[in-house]
Structures are given as structure tokens and as C-alpha cells.
Amino acid sequence: MNWIRNIPLFTIVLSLFSGVLCTMLGRKAARRYTMFYECLLMAAISCVLYYTHTTELSFTYVMGEFPAPWGNEIRAGVLEASIALLFVAVLFCSVTAGGRYLLIDIDESKQNLYYTLINLMTAALMSMTWTNDIFTGYVFLEILTLTSCGILIVREIGRTTLAAVRYMIMNLLGSGLFLLGVVLLYDVTGNLLMVPMQREILMLSADPSNRIVIIMGIGILTIGLSIKSGLFPFHFWMPDTYGWATPSSGSILSAVVSKCYIFLLIKIYYRVVGMAVFETLPVRNILLVLGMCGIVLGSVSALHANNINRMVAFSSAAQIGYIYMGIGIGGLAGYTAAVFHIFAHSVTKSLLFLTTPRLAEMSGNSLLFKRLQSSALKDRAAGIYFIVGGFSMIGIPVFAGFSSKLLFGMAAVRSGSLLKAVLVMIVLAVSSVLNALYFIRTIIRIYTKPEADAPDTKAEKEILALQKGRPDYHIPMIILTAANVFLGLFSWVLVDLIRQGLGMFG
Numbered sequence: 001m002n003w004i005r006n007i008p009l010f011t012i013v014l015s016l017f018s019g020v021l022c023t024m025l026g027r028k029a030a031r032r033y034t035m036f037y038e039c040l041l042m043a044a045i046s047c048v049l050y051y052t053h054t055t056e057l058s059f060t061y062v063m064g065e066f067p068a069p070w071g072n073e074i075r076a077g078v079l080e081a082s083i084a085l086l087f088v089a090v091l092f093c094s095v096t097a098g099g100r101y102l103l104i105d106i107d108e109s110k111q112n113l114y115y116t117l118i119n120l121m122t123a124a125l126m127s128m129t130w131t132n133d134i135f136t137g138y139v140f141l142e143i144l145t146l147t148s149c150g151i152l153i154v155r156e157i158g159r160t161t162l163a164a165v166r167y168m169i170m171n172l173l174g175s176g177l178f179l180l181g182v183v184l185l186y187d188v189t190g191n192l193l194m195v196p197m198q199r200e201i202l203m204l205s206a207d208p209s210n211r212i213v214i215i216m217g218i219g220i221l222t223i224g225l226s227i228k229s230g231l232f233p234f235h236f237w238m239p240d241t242y243g244w245a246t247p248s249s250g251s252i253l254s255a256v257v258s259k260c261y262i263f264l265l266i267k268i269y270y271r272v273v274g275m276a277v278f279e280t281l282p283v284r285n286i287l288l289v290l291g292m293c294g295i296v297l298g299s300v301s302a303l304h305a306n307n308i309n310r311m312v313a314f315s316s317a318a319q320i321g322y323i324y325m326g327i328g329i330g331g332l333a334g335y336t337a338a339v340f341h342i343f344a345h346s347v348t349k350s351l352l353f354l355t356t357p358r359l360a361e362m363s364g365n366s367l368l369f370k371r372l373q374s375s376a377l378k379d380r381a382a383g384i385y386f387i388v389g390g391f392s393m394i395g396i397p398v399f400a401g402f403s404s405k406l407l408f409g410m411a412a413v414r415s416g417s418l419l420k421a422v423l424v425m426i427v428l429a430v431s432s433v434l435n436a437l438y439f440i441r442t443i444i445r446i447y448t449k450p451e452a453d454a455p456d457t458k459a460e461k462e463i464l465a466l467q468k469g470r471p472d473y474h475i476p477m478i479i480l481t482a483a484n485v486f487l488g489l490f491s492w493v494l495v496d497l498i499r500q501g502l503g504m505f506g
């Protein structure tokens with residue numbers, strides 16, 4: 001089974017090669033190749049997940065046979081394999097289901113460029129997931145930033161250009177802060193590999209004079225990744241970025257890219273800082289407060305949004321707050337809830353971002369709430385997909401969001417702090433009410449017939465006829481829907497994997 005140890009590196013190298021290859025292919029060939037190789041990646045990563053889960057062992061691949069900073073390491077365990085599989089699966093579903101809108105939103109001569117960016121983005125996602133070297137994480141973090149801006153700006157309208165510029169500025173600021181944090185930690189530890197850094201930090205933290213540098217390094221690094229992932233109060237770029245992107249890009253940016261930054265942060269807390277040290281730092285409590293503020297204020301902003309895409313985008317800001325709240329709760333239960341919500345939010349948010357353009361097409365291509373009336377009656381499949389996503393965000397039993405909120409509540413109770421448990425419970429209750437207000441309001445609107453039944457226009461009938469015959473849309477949407485229900489009904493399966501993976505992190 002030694003060949004399995006080469007798979008993590010294979011996923012990175014193949015993705016980089018595929019990015020170069022797609023520049024030489026035509027639009028249709030680039031799309032078909034990308035879909036094929038993403039399926040190949042999912043099969044390969046599944047082998048890694050099966051191997052690490054059954055053997056209960058993680059493994060490292062030393063690149064170049066030199067220690068950092070000249071060489072670097074790739075590490076594979078249950079958690080890394082699970083996250084990598086999630087990212088590739090959601091990315092595949094997003095690109096497949098949004099394929100029709102790529103034809104509409106992107107000039108035909110540039111569509112192979114879009115698949116080039118997707119492949120390079122996959123390489124960055126895989127590298128940041130597998131890396132055991134903090135500087136390699138920074139290098140591919142920059143590649144992920146550039147490709148994210150690329151898939152946003154490729155839709156050449158004024159609003160996406162403005163959103164891409166704002167997104168680039170904020171992400172470069174986050175990258176600069178992350179690099180500064182890495183430099184500080186490297187300066188005091190003399191290492192870039194995660195495990196040696198952790199040993200040095202553990203020894204240095206025993207001296208109070210060293211703790212200031214450690215706190216500064218971890219704090220600056222955390223701020224950088226918080227900006228990039230959209231934690232409150234750095235979430236203001238989200239509505240335009242997600243709302244004006246082509247549907248595939250909006251789904252990928254919200255469901256995959258932002259989660260990759262958070263997973264890298266969790267990996268750094270576990271494998272660079274170490275839980276023994278991190279639990280004593282003030283960073284955790286700050287993340288708890290900011291996460292709870294993001295949950296409430298993101299939901300309030302979603303309630304006041306005037307179109308459906310902005311509502312879903314502000315909802316993303318609230319859901320990011322949940323993940324940081326889990327980190328702030330701390331302990332095995334808190335991190336388990338945070339990682340579980342990465343999965344739950346990824347499959348749910350991609351479902352929503354890929355549904356809203358279908359509803360808009362039934363409303364004269366308008367995303368405004370006042371124009372969405374009866375859109376779900378005209379496209380019943382889109383209505384069902386939106387209900388599943390909306391009910392999951394609210395936390396209705398059977399869906400993934402309910403399992404997430406249950407895990408957060410249990411983690412807060414087990415934290416040993418009465419104040420923390422009470423605050424988390426209040427925030428969960430308030431956010432659930434707010435989520436119900438704006439999602440149920442939207443569901444009622446899209447299923448309400450207008451007072452005077454207007455006949456379907458010829459354009460609407462043509463669009464609906466075209467959409468009904470597109471398995472490339474419905475199959476990935478059914479997969480995302482099934483994944484959402486599975487996480488709601490069988491959450492213990494993923495919870496056990498997460499706990500096994502976190503145990504391997506130590």
C-alpha cells in the first residue's frame with residue numbers, strides 16, 4: 001500500500017499540470033478534461049481516506065529529502081483526506097451545475113481560461129490541506145488568492161470588477177499579515193515544519209518573556225486568515241464578491257475557498273502552536289466573541305437585504321461566525337463542531353448559490369425579492385433545492401444545519417464555563433430565529449402566486465424547457481441535497497471521522 005503515500009503529492013502535481021494543459025485546449029475539451037480529472041482526484045483521495053481510517057495512522061511525504069526551509073513535507077491523515085475530498089467534491093458539483101451560466105457569463109474565447117483557474121485553484125486547495133510546512137501554506141495561500149480573484153473577475157461586468165478589486169485588496173492585506181506572523185514564529189523557533197515549531201513554542205512558552213512574541217505571532221497570523229475568510233468585522237466584502245460572481249464562482253468562493261483558510265488556521269493551532277499552549281492564549285476568547293457577533297450581525301444584515309443573492313451572502317458571514325465560535329469554545333467538542341460545520345456549510349451554501357440564478361431566470365432575470373414571486377412554482381426543482389438549503393440554515397431537524405447547532409450547544413455545555421454556555425445558547429437561539437425570518441420569508445414569496453395570474457412568457461417557457469433536460473445541473477444538485485440530508489441524519493459518521501482526525505493531529 002506504499003503507493004497510497006504518493007497520492008497527496010499526485011493531487012497537487014496533477015492539478016498544476018491540468019492548469020497548464022487547459023490553456024492549450026478548447027472550451028469543450030477543457031471542461032470535459034477538468035470534470036474527468038476532478039473525478040479521478042475524488043477516487044484517489046478516497047483511497048487515502050480509507051487507508052488512514054482503517055490503519056488509524058497518518059503519514060508524511062518529505063519532498064526533496066531535505067528539512068525545511070530547503071525542503072517541505074506533506075502530511076495525510078483522516079481529517080486532511082476528509083477535507084480534501086469535500087473541497088474537490090463541492091468544486092466539481094459547483095462547476096458542473098453552473099456550467100450553463102458559465103456559457104452565458106463568460107466570453108467563449110476565455111472559457112478555457114476559467115478551467116485553467118479552477119485547476120490551479122485545486123492545486124492550491126490540495127497543497128494547503130496536505131501541507132505540514134507553514135511556509136508552503138503561505139505560498140499556495142497566495143495562489144489561492146490570485147485564482148479566486150480570477151474566477152470572480154472573469155465575468156466582465158462593472159460590479160464584478162469592483163468586487164474583485166475590493167476582494168484582492170482585502171486578501172492581500174490578509175496575506176501580508178499571515179506572512180508577518182509566519183516570520184515572527186520562524187524568528188523565535190528557527191523552524192518552518194509544523195511539528196518542530198510546536199516543540200520549540202512549547203519550550204519557549206514556559207518563559208513569560210517569550211509569550212509576548214508568541215501571542216503577537218499567532219494573533220497577527222489569525223487576523224490575516226480571519227480577513228481572508230470573512231470573520232466579523234472583516235466580512236463587508238462578501239455581499240458583492242459572492243453576489244455578483246457567476247454562480248459557480250460564488251458557490252466555490254463561499255463553500256470552499258473561505259473554508260480552506262479556516263482549516264489551515266485550525267491546523268496551525270493544533271500542529272504549530274499546540275493545544276496545550278493555545279488554550280492559554282487570549283486569542284481563543286477573542287475569536288469566540290467575534291464569532292458570536294458575526295453570527296448575529298450577519299443574520300441581521302441578511303434580514304435587511306433587498307435581493308436573494310445578497311441575503312445568501314450575508315448568511316455566509318453569519319455561518320463563518322459559527323465556525324470561529326466553535327474554535328473559541330475550544331476543547332475536542334468545540335473543534336469537532338467547528339469542523340463539522342465546515343462540511344455542513346459547504347454543501348448547503350453551494351446548494352443555495354446554485355439555486356438562486358434558476359429562480360431569477362423565472363423572474364425576468366431579477367434577483368430582487370419583489371420580482372421572485374411564484375418563481376419556485378415555475379421551476380419546482382429549484383424550489384425544492386432552496387427549501388433544503390434554507391431549512392438547513394435555519395436548523396430544522398433532518399438537515400445538516402440542525403446537527404451543527406446541536407454540536408455547538410453540546411460543546412458549550414461541556415466547556416465547563418457557565419457564562420460561555422449561556423452566551424452560546426442565546427446566540428444559537430437568536431440566530432435560528434433570524435435565519436427563520438429571512439429564509440421562510442423568501443420561501444413563502446417564491447411559492448406565492450401573484451394576485452393576477454400572469455401567463456408564463458415565451459422566454460420563461462423556453463428557459464424551463466432547456467433546464468428540465470439538463471442532467472448536468474440536476475445530478476450535482478441531488479448529490480448536494482443528499483449530502484445535506486445525510487449529515488443531518490447520520491452526523492455521527494462524520495463526527496467519528498473528525499474526532500479520529502483531530503486525534504491524529506496531536
